Structures are given as C-alpha cells and as structure tokens.
Amino acid sequence: MRSILRICSRPGLVAALALSLAACSTPKVQPTKAGGRYYLNDGPPKGITQAQIDAVQEPVPKAERFVSGALKPYVAMGKSYRPMNKLTPYQARGVASWYGTRYHGLPTASGELYDVMKLTAAHPILPIPSYVRVTNVENGRTLVVRVNDRGPFLSDRIIDLSYAAAAKLGYAAKGRALVEIEVILP
Template sequence: MSTDQPRPVAATAGKPATSATNTAPYLPKANSGKGGYYKDDGPGDNPPEGLENTVEPIPTMEAYSRSGNRPYVVFGKTYTPLTDSTTPFVQRGVGSWYGKKFHNQKTSSGELYDMYKITAAHPTLPIPSYARVTNLSNGKQVIVRINDRGPFHSSRIIDLSYTAVLKLDYLGKGSTQLEVERLLPDDIERMAENRKNQRPVISNTVIASSVVALTSAATTTPSVAAVPQADPKTAQISMEELLAQQSSKPVEKIGSIRNTASAENVAGDTAMTTNTATNSVAGFYIQFGAYAIRANAEATMSRLKDQAQSRLPSFDIVQQGSLYRLVSGPFASRADASSAIVQTADLGVAKPIVVQR
C-alpha cells in the first residue's frame, strides 16, 4: 500500500471459534458494520486452514529498496527510515493488524501484500528487513519481514499481517502491547550458524510409522526361506537402527523400543525422549528486563539474587538477538509466575512480564 493512506483501525474482540480445525477466533466480516474495522478492512472471507503452522520467514541479508527507504511525509509528519545496518532498535507500544482491504495491494517495497504470510508494516525500519516481535501479554514471539510502511497513528507502532497476529494470539483483541526488536546482520548470521549446526529432526509420526512397518515385517512369515525366530519377549529394535534406515547419516542413540509396542506408545515414548533432551527448561518465566549490554543484566541479576533469592527460583540470562534477557523460573503455570511478580513488587524492577520458553 502507498505511504499516503492510513492503516485500518483494529478489530474488536469476537466470538470464540467453533471449528475444531481452525484455532483463529471468529471475527465479523468486512462491511458487516461490526468489529470496528477501518471502512471495508477486516479478515478474509475464507482464511486458509492451518495458518497457525505457517513457518516464520528465515532472516537473510537483502539489499534495501531504493524507493521504500526514502524520507516521506504523511499527515504533515516527516518519517526518515533507517538505512544503515548497525543501529540497534527496540521499541514497545501498541501493535495492530491489517487485512482484507490491503490484501494483494502493492506495498511500499513494491511487493504485493499477502495477509496470510508473516510480514509487517513499520514507519522507519528498513525495507526489507526482519524484526522479532513479542506479545508482552503472553510472551509469544514471531519473526516478521518488514516490507511495508505504516501505521500512521500516534497510538500504534507496528501493523502485522493476519497470520503474524494469529501466531501472537491477539486476533480477537485487535491490538496489544508489543516489543519490536530489529535483527541486525550479526543476529542474522548467528541464527544462520545455529540452523547449520542443528541436527535434522525426524518427526514422531515418521518414527512411529517406521516402527510399525518394521514390526509387521518382523512378525510376517517369509515366503522364500525360513529365518530364525527371535523370542518376542526379548526382541528389540534399537532406535539408532530405526533412524539409520531413514537417513544415510549417523544418528545419535536415543533409546530402544520393543517390537511389540503399539504405534501410539511409540509416538508417546519418542516425544517424551525428545522433550527431555531439548526442552529441559520449558515453562513460564518472569522476565525482569532486556539489556543491550550483558554486564548490565549481570548487575541487575546480582542485586535481585541478594534481595529475592528465597522468593524466586533460579535466575538466568538468555541471549536473544542483540539483547540479554534476565529471567527467573521456571514456574509451573502462568498464574504462578504472575503471583510471584506481585509478591516481589518491592524489588524496584519496572514492569516485569511473564514469558513462556
């Protein structure tokens, strides 16, 4: 969309979804006179199913658009986009979303806007660039590609696509408090290196199906020649042998499964093994702050340990992009973490939030 048009006003809350296959909330249609949309904006008439599983864009270094990064004026206000690759940018404020009115319309980057991709409009971040957006009310995060300009309202800092907001879980509210963090080249390179070093993941479905197939083969009487029969009480198929048949690369041994196990049990056991290995610190945490300098995070952590060691679980500093986040946890539930924030209000930390890892 061109830069001289305002963004839509966000939708108000709607009814919960009734479809078991659609996790998005019900929203009044555009032009229905309900929902508080700007003119004829709003959700699409038939959103594709499975949008909640949309893969986030992978940040890459892209050449900045010549036309999309020039200073411009909207409603008498001059905006000067960032055009360097070194300036950190973190912003908190109200974020909304835009939809049907602008779907398939040209964005400030020259691309067509697709409300079902994960993109965003920002007044000054480079086009194209990437940002990590956090919903401060629930801790959910998504990486978006900035390819448009807006919003041009003093009360809002960013407008996200329909799918981006679906993943952040505030479609029904229309807007919420967000944190926007620009991803710099160093952040993008670090993320690329992490992806390169990650081992390929074989889904539980593939593993379970393979075990069932191997089990059937092991229990079927051969038609050509008889083979020695293993004792069904002790026969096992090792997981490393199973995975080796799915990939030519060596795999790490993660356990074994009896060949008489059902597919349901196989999937459950595998999921438990995976969770234990990769999500050992999963849960709800209190985030006390995000710091550009690690030493500042360490100083605050030292002070909080002295003041609240007996009232809070362990502290940790988690690096995400260019920021160092000071957290305490894990807590069993969001309610427990929120209660701990109330009980530690005397620590002098401004606006701690609950995040989920």
Template sequence: MTGTKTYRHWPHIVAALGALTLIGATGHGHAEDQQQVSFTAPSVAGNTATAPSFAPSEEAVFEEAFARYDIPADPVRPASAVDITTIEPAEPATRTLGSGIASYYGRRFHGRPTANGERFDMHELTAAHRTLPFGSRVNVTNPRTGRSVVVRINDRGPFVRGRVLDLSRAAAEEIGIIRSGHGNVELELLEG
C-alpha cells in the first residue's frame, strides 16, 4: 500500500533535510508492502522547492508554539523569600483594665441613638463605657465560664453605681450573663 503522510513538525524537519523522499520496504519486497513518506520544503530565499502541500491550522500552530509551556514547573523560591503561610498571626497588644460588674441592655433601647450618634442594635457586639474612646475594642471575659467576647465601645454608661460596662444583648449572650442580668467580668483593651 502506498500513501503520503505529512508530519506535524514538518517545518523543522524540512529546514534540516530540504526536499526528501523516502521509500521503505517492510522486508517482503512486494510493492503493496511499501510505504512512501514525502516531505516538501517551503519556499525560502535561495530555495526553489515547491510550496508545502499541507498547511497546519492556526490552532495547531498555536498548540505547537506553546507545547513547552504545558509541562508544569515547580516554582523556585529564593532563599530570601518568606513563606507567609507558616507565619502565625500576631496577637493584638492588650492592656488590662481590671474587673468589675457588667450588665446588659436590649429591646427597650433597640433603635435609639447612642452617645456616638449610631443607632443602638442589640444584635451587634457593642458596649457602653464611661470613659473609653468611641471605637475602642475591649475583650470582655466571664471568669466563671471562661467565655469571652470582643466588643466595640459606642455608648456611654452604665449609670448604675458599681457597674463598669453595659453590654449589648448579643455580647451578654456570648459570655453567658443573660439569665442573671449581670455578672463579674475581666476587661482588656485591645490596642493597635
């Protein structure tokens, strides 16, 4: 059987070999067992060969041009690089504010303006303090349960003697003082 086959990498082969025709026998010597493979050189300056009989599609040319990029390469990390996935996040600096009794306020004040002008939302983690600047973040811990919550100061109070903090209902639920209405807490100011 005789046939003509043009290879995908013909430009590279043709550049090296020019115009070449190979006829190979399978070993039996019969005409039907022979296969003909032909390469045709493209026209280049100084080459009088005929134009190629096959032109690859744009997709084939694109695939061939980028075939070397298909092999995944392991990224090389310079010795001076730092792997940030292994760095533990730094704990925020804290300043102990002491301990005292905290209470909470909820439905009765929900939607009313706070001292900083916001509307009070009993579902947010906020609190009222007499002197801390608005926006301060305070870690409030219930030493009885070990549970803690971080609240943002957005109001003034409490106005009951002996109490240091008024928590929103959501914050009071987090540390477990809803049932009693108040409880002993430890306060830490988060700085930075």
C-alpha cells in the first residue's frame, strides 16, 4: 500500500504508468488483402461465400416498440450522447465501418445477439430499433438495415454495419466507405 501511495504522489510516474497500460489495451490492427484494415480477431467470418451474402434478405421496415434502456443519455469514450426518443426524418453523410466475428453472439444495445450475417447496424443516437437506408456513395449500392446497437464511437464515423451489410454494399474488404444514411419512417 505504501508503494502505491509513493507512486501516486508522483504525477509523472502515474502518467507514464497509465500510458503504458493503455498501450497494452490498444487493439492490434490487421491489414486486409484489399488494403483495408480491421481489428485483430474481428475479421470476416471464415468460409462465407458471396452466394451466402447475396442470399441475405433486407429487413422489412415496420413500427416496433423502442428499447427503453437504449433511449437514455450515455457517455462513450468521453463523449456524451442523447439518443432520439422518436422517429423523425434524419439524414447524414459520412464514413461507415463494420464489425465482425469479434462481436458475433454478444448482446447488442437492443438485447439481441449480434449476428454477422444479419443486416444490422450500430448508430450512436437513432432509436433502437429503427431502419435506415444506407447508400455507398462510391459505388451507388443501397441497402436497408435495422439499427439494433450503439456505436461507432470514433469521431470520423457515422454508422457501423454488420459484416453482411458491408459485404452487400461492397466495402467489407476495404473496411470502410463513404455513405449516406436516411431513416425510414414506417
């Protein structure tokens, strides 16, 4: 205990210790064949064919009861978010990323389990669940996804899609793409 107090009384040492611990927890990034990048242990599912991706059907937008716990204000990575509590017109343009096998089978903000082969998305403020039309600006492909999770929390990204959604939009190999999103009002 005394050694901890001695360390805490030296701000420089505390900062150095914190930085070295943070470096240990920084996710390792792995390159893809197409020049994109994804976090180590979060790549695409193995053995998935393009035919399987093509067979995944878009969700049909419908009115659903919002998940009350996902409507509460929250803080992520030091930034405060206030989710929308009703569906209103919403459009945005920015970078989309995707998340894969690292989160497969884990609970989303909706309480549902994440499935890399469903057309779902994470958004920091849209009601959960809601439906969004996503257009890849680079190739013109458009897709409807169901928002059931929170994220992404990196400042340069507006939406995080499931692996299947990113593959159908043609950017899974790159890791991210410029997209336009628009809420679908049922």
